[in-house]
Amino acid sequence: MGFNGKYSIGILLTFVLLVAAMLYSFPVITMITGIRGITADSFFLSRIVIWIVLIIVFLYNRVIEKDSFLLKKESSYSILFYIKAVLSLYLICIIGGAALNALIQFFIPEKISDKLINLVPVFKNNYFLIIFMSLTAAIVEEFLMRGYIQPRIEKIYNNPTAGVIISSILFGILHSTYGTLGQVLGPFFIGLVFALFYKRYSNIKILIICHFMIDFISLMTLNFINIKHLSVFLTL
Template identity: 45%
Template structure:
């Protein structure tokens, strides 16, 4: 684990935290830069998803070559199949309850603005289930590895406060989605990030979060495209 008491490693820790936010941000909005090339929307979307995988690779290389530390600072706890399935079910249930309660609050405050960007994405997903599936796989794996697996433990080291690290990582995760253009599309991911961060701290197994994230997105996007 990184020893931030060593002043020589403090800058490396901070740089890694910054990169874990900046790289996926640049990857997601990379499509904005290639619109002028005349590439169709579906291809642009694929390119932006592949760019996120590249950002994960760059972050992995940074951890390996610059930090000289494991990408996942928290060692993976192994579970039996039944224990793993139970953890997935509990995490999914907590996620559903948290999102449901958040939805009630949003309805109370009448936040109903729709995202034009998200609607365009839904139109693409209706035409290509492969794109929808690839998007869910990409989000589940890359976002969990970056924001929970990589960022959360390092924020805890930098802030020396577990609860603050959970909150900050979740807020950063939420603002990664601000490009959708609505407050709702930021609040939702913040809540989801909080649930996943808490569960990762409890179970110390990133695969649980990856599977839950993938299933949640697949369920939600499939429902919307119908």
């Protein structure tokens, strides 16, 4: 099997495992542990499942692909560039996400995701879970969606634009389990911004830091304001 075939299987494996983790981790956790509903313990275990997905994809890369996990060589930048890039990406995602959410509510008014509403009491003043969740989403999703999937799509189609667009669409679809259009288009927009940055600057660490900031600040702010103002920014 050539590299394109191995890359295609790896992309499919990654996306299927992530979707399965999003859809079925809580039912499986309930079956194994007896924990019912979304609690701090069950959510923590569900994030462990996400880490397991990263490990499985890493093993596939090492054993089957036998290639670099990150096909794009990491570029080095100054501390000042890191600061400016993270802040710029954060502001673009927050402002753009807010505008997008306003448009969605104007044309297609929709209620807040029931799943996100159920998560509010889980994260309330649970700072360890907030940090762990934010780190998990930032590290795992960036390594898999931007670091792993995006450059492999680019290689398969020999087209950088295909890597940007398809990986962003997959990132949006991945969040469809929250059941609202906003939770698909919001992550799609963020995924598009991140994918364009990764295509141009080839630095996954900056994306991890910014992704962490988006989720961490949003979840911390849940302690003070209504979730409806933040739901579009959450990329759990």
